[in-house]
Amino acid sequence: MRLSSSFRWAFIVSITLLSFSPRLSHAQHSVARQWNEANLDAIRGDFARPTIHARNLYHAAILMFDSWAAYEYGVQPYFLGDSLGNYACPFTGMPHPSDKQAAQEETMSYAMYRLISHRYADAPQDEEIMAMIDTLMADLGFDPSFTSTDYSTGDPAALGNYLATELITGGMQDGAREAAEYANAHYFPVNEDIFTPDPGNPNLTDFNRWQPVSVTLFIDQSGNPWPFTPPFLSPEWGDVLPFAMHDSLRATHIREDGTYQVWHDPGPPPYIDIDSGGLQSEEYKWGFSLVSVWSAHLDPSDSVMWDISPAAAGNFELDSMPTDYADYEDFYHYLDGGDASQGRAINPVTGSPYDPQLVPRGDFARVLAEFWADGPDSETPPGHWFTIYNEVSDHPLFERKWMGQGEDLNPLEYDVKAYLALGGAMHDAAIAAWSLKGWYDYLRPVSAIRGMADLGQCTDTTLSNYHIGGLPLVPGYIEVVEEGDDLAGDSAEHVGKIKLYAWRGPDYIENEDTDVAGVGWILAENWWPYQRPTFVTPPFAGYVSGHSTFSRAAAEVMTLMTGNEYFPGGMGEFHCPQNEFLVFEDGPSMDVTLQWATYRDASDQTSLSRIWGGIHPPADDLNGRRMGEQIGIDAFGHAISYFENQMDCSAFSKAPSGLRKSYNPVAGVQDRVQLKWFKDSLETRFSIEEEAACDIQFWAVKDLIDNSPIIGADTSLIPMSKVRKPGRELFKWPVKYSRTDVDPNTRYKWRVRCACDDGNGLPSPWSEVKIFNTPNFDPSTGIVPGALDWSATKDVASELIEFKIFPNPVTDGRLTIAIDYFEEKESQVEVRIFDLSGKTVLVDHTTIQKGSNRLRLELENDLAPGAYILELDSDYSQDRSLIQIH
Numbered sequence: 001m002r003l004s005s006s007f008r009w010a011f012i013v014s015i016t017l018l019s020f021s022p023r024l025s026h027a028q029h030s031v032a033r034q035w036n037e038a039n040l041d042a043i044r045g046d047f048a049r050p051t052i053h054a055r056n057l058y059h060a061a062i063l064m065f066d067s068w069a070a071y072e073y074g075v076q077p078y079f080l081g082d083s084l085g086n087y088a089c090p091f092t093g094m095p096h097p098s099d100k101q102a103a104q105e106e107t108m109s110y111a112m113y114r115l116i117s118h119r120y121a122d123a124p125q126d127e128e129i130m131a132m133i134d135t136l137m138a139d140l141g142f143d144p145s146f147t148s149t150d151y152s153t154g155d156p157a158a159l160g161n162y163l164a165t166e167l168i169t170g171g172m173q174d175g176a177r178e179a180a181e182y183a184n185a186h187y188f189p190v191n192e193d194i195f196t197p198d199p200g201n202p203n204l205t206d207f208n209r210w211q212p213v214s215v216t217l218f219i220d221q222s223g224n225p226w227p228f229t230p231p232f233l234s235p236e237w238g239d240v241l242p243f244a245m246h247d248s249l250r251a252t253h254i255r256e257d258g259t260y261q262v263w264h265d266p267g268p269p270p271y272i273d274i275d276s277g278g279l280q281s282e283e284y285k286w287g288f289s290l291v292s293v294w295s296a297h298l299d300p301s302d303s304v305m306w307d308i309s310p311a312a313a314g315n316f317e318l319d320s321m322p323t324d325y326a327d328y329e330d331f332y333h334y335l336d337g338g339d340a341s342q343g344r345a346i347n348p349v350t351g352s353p354y355d356p357q358l359v360p361r362g363d364f365a366r367v368l369a370e371f372w373a374d375g376p377d378s379e380t381p382p383g384h385w386f387t388i389y390n391e392v393s394d395h396p397l398f399e400r401k402w403m404g405q406g407e408d409l410n411p412l413e414y415d416v417k418a419y420l421a422l423g424g425a426m427h428d429a430a431i432a433a434w435s436l437k438g439w440y441d442y443l444r445p446v447s448a449i450r451g452m453a454d455l456g457q458c459t460d461t462t463l464s465n466y467h468i469g470g471l472p473l474v475p476g477y478i479e480v481v482e483e484g485d486d487l488a489g490d491s492a493e494h495v496g497k498i499k500l501y502a503w504r505g506p507d508y509i510e511n512e513d514t515d516v517a518g519v520g521w522i523l524a525e526n527w528w529p530y531q532r533p534t535f536v537t538p539p540f541a542g543y544v545s546g547h548s549t550f551s552r553a554a555a556e557v558m559t560l561m562t563g564n565e566y567f568p569g570g571m572g573e574f575h576c577p578q579n580e581f582l583v584f585e586d587g588p589s590m591d592v593t594l595q596w597a598t599y600r601d602a603s604d605q606t607s608l609s610r611i612w613g614g615i616h617p618p619a620d621d622l623n624g625r626r627m628g629e630q631i632g633i634d635a636f637g638h639a640i641s642y643f644e645n646q647m648d649c650s651a652f653s654k655a656p657s658g659l660r661k662s663y664n665p666v667a668g669v670q671d672r673v674q675l676k677w678f679k680d681s682l683e684t685r686f687s688i689e690e691e692a693a694c695d696i697q698f699w700a701v702k703d704l705i706d707n708s709p710i711i712g713a714d715t716s717l718i719p720m721s722k723v724r725k726p727g728r729e730l731f732k733w734p735v736k737y738s739r740t741d742v743d744p745n746t747r748y749k750w751r752v753r754c755a756c757d758d759g760n761g762l763p764s765p766w767s768e769v770k771i772f773n774t775p776n777f778d779p780s781t782g783i784v785p786g787a788l789d790w791s792a793t794k795d796v797a798s799e800l801i802e803f804k805i806f807p808n809p810v811t812d813g814r815l816t817i818a819i820d821y822f823e824e825k826e827s828q829v830e831v832r833i834f835d836l837s838g839k840t841v842l843v844d845h846t847t848i849q850k851g852s853n854r855l856r857l858e859l860e861n862d863l864a865p866g867a868y869i870l871e872l873d874s875d876y877s878q879d880r881s882l883i884q885i886h
Helices: 005-015 031-044 050-069 100-119 126-140 156-171 281-295 325-330 361-371 380-393 411-440 445-455 546-562 599-612 622-643
Strands: 250-255 258-263 305-307 358-360 478-480 498-503 519-523 572-576 592-596 657-663 673-678 686-688 693-703 718-720 730-732 735-739 746-755 770-773 801-806 814-821 827-834 840-848 851-858 866-873 878-885
Touching: 031 050, 031 100, 031 126, 031 380, 031 411, 050 100, 050 156, 050 380, 050 411, 050 546, 100 126, 100 156, 100 411, 258 411, 281 325, 281 445, 281 478, 281 498, 281 599, 305 361, 358 361, 361 572, 361 592, 361 599, 380 411, 380 546, 411 546, 411 622, 445 498, 546 599, 546 622, 592 599, 599 622, 657 746, 673 693, 673 746, 693 735, 801 866, 801 878, 814 827, 814 866, 827 851, 840 851
Parallel strands: none
Antiparallel strands: 250 258, 305 358, 478 498, 498 519, 572 592, 657 673, 673 735, 686 730, 693 718, 693 746, 746 770, 801 814, 814 851, 827 840, 827 866, 866 878
């Protein structure tokens, strides 16, 4: 039996999502949770519009938080008594009620009822939505016909009506163009539609710009039919008023069709020049051809089995991911699929290894693509993370300790705080991602792959179909149709065209409940993403990925508010039953359980799902993740500034601690010194200070060649007023500071102090003075000559860790690192091995405990013999050692 699409979601969430117990009844959930669930159900009954629904979730979070905060002493409401942009919401306060929580719930219910009634009045399922919220009001004992907004009598219902009315009115002025039904202001596509039922892409004139997708009948991710080709959704969403993003993160760009406000701009995606092969044509072709190659993985019968447990997947730090498009091939596995993540050996909650889960790669890729897709019957990506939070909070091991500290909060307080932080993050993620989508206007894989295939191939210049802008040939995946080929056609009309070994597409599916399209050779002009033929691809540009941005922002918020990066119990799960879960075609061929150790692991898996789904090339992904990380951190910091009323500018009462140094190997080994420090303890990773800044003193004290002191060195302060960007209330530790003007063979001393209010607050005491030595290197090249003796670079202040490497030289590809660790608190350790050009050849991670620890590494067989640098980076120090590989 196949589950219907609408019931499928409810069934899986309630029974298996994240290995949690069945959902609690309404009575056991807070009123905020009940209204959030109602809002999510309303989204599922509306058109699938991620930007608009991120805003709806954010505005709902404001109403729920302010309904709670209005009755709390010392807590600052977000909108009541303040403003939304330039729209002020006067508030004279409420008398103290005899039952505070009952008043909060009543205010909240009336406010949410009014907002949902307004925002979903024209939804395709508007009648069902109204019946649902009428029922909820009745269940809670409230009369929706009460519409007074005069809260001066102390009536909680009137306050709720007033609050919603003011927010709805203020929302008409926030740049979303709600009064114009969210219509685009000036955007116009440069390419004519691609009609995907027909072969090829004859209307693609600009290979770097978005192209509308036209089908016989378009049905959006929520299952709603459109009578016309949908326009680009929200290309000017950068105009919308954000939650926590500061104006310093915004740039104004002008194009022939209008002005665009762009947030968190990482720069453009790789562009192709189909005439000369210039720009970043190779990166462009690599990325879009990878999407085609990964389409070949959607076959559960290809005998490729993967371990998809946390033991083998996840656990890759964003800072370690490539920033240059040319380096993406080191992260994404072009032929085999997946990425360079390492997995985790131990579940930190149980103390036991994660059990392996071997499944067909084809089942995993298809399940992943559909699980993280937008629907059908979807709450869209921002709502998806509200659903995950709700299910996480039902877990029996979940503790409502805010940021993992203090006493448990009651469910209502925890939920309204969580929703404000998460809603603000999703809203800002939508603004930032869609501001880039509108400005860069980057095309989708279905346009690029078919368009390049129409040009030909770019690999073999001797063939008649050679074109510098064509698809690269990849044996077994992207080839040329030859005479006698099954695809040649009755009259050999297809000879010379490009063929792909890929998912064969919806033409091979008559019954979604029983048919599987499978993988095989198809003409590239007929390539389809792994989607329904009525949807094909979302109606907006690709760069950057909204899924990557939303998911990473949400993962950061979940990590910060729970005080734990791990799901409750150390693992989250989602069960996908055999032959029941998939809706694009039949499957999976066996039971598959998606598993994640951490919220960030789940987020990273979201990003990969969009490549297997044929929706994004890799170029759309990593910049979205990076944006999402900062957006999540900033949104959380901004939210908690309201929870704790005003920030304390006396926060730097203690000296900074955990000072350490590190060297970054570039072009032969040393080009800078990097200094790092923590706030006041190594446990403080995030804190609330407004516009924090630090000063540093840094001076040379000894020439190591002749061991003579250096007299009269410059000890003046180096002010660091831009340790972080202005306007961020959440400060992430440790601070990192780089110097490029260090001298070789020199001993330096340094110390730091910090203050809030952009450095104008009372400064902390100075830290203790730390010392480090620089090696003998050529200042003009950064190269350390001779034997590359790195012993001089060891941080003399890092007494907490000692390590030895054996055997050295390495003769059989195996080496062991013995680490003696002297601190009580466990430490995360990253081990990297570089060659002398600075190229990373191995990255591994582990957790060390006090005492003796051993890490065994397997090196690649094809590493060239010679000298390499092993770097060990812990929470307390960063050290290097030279190794020889024979």
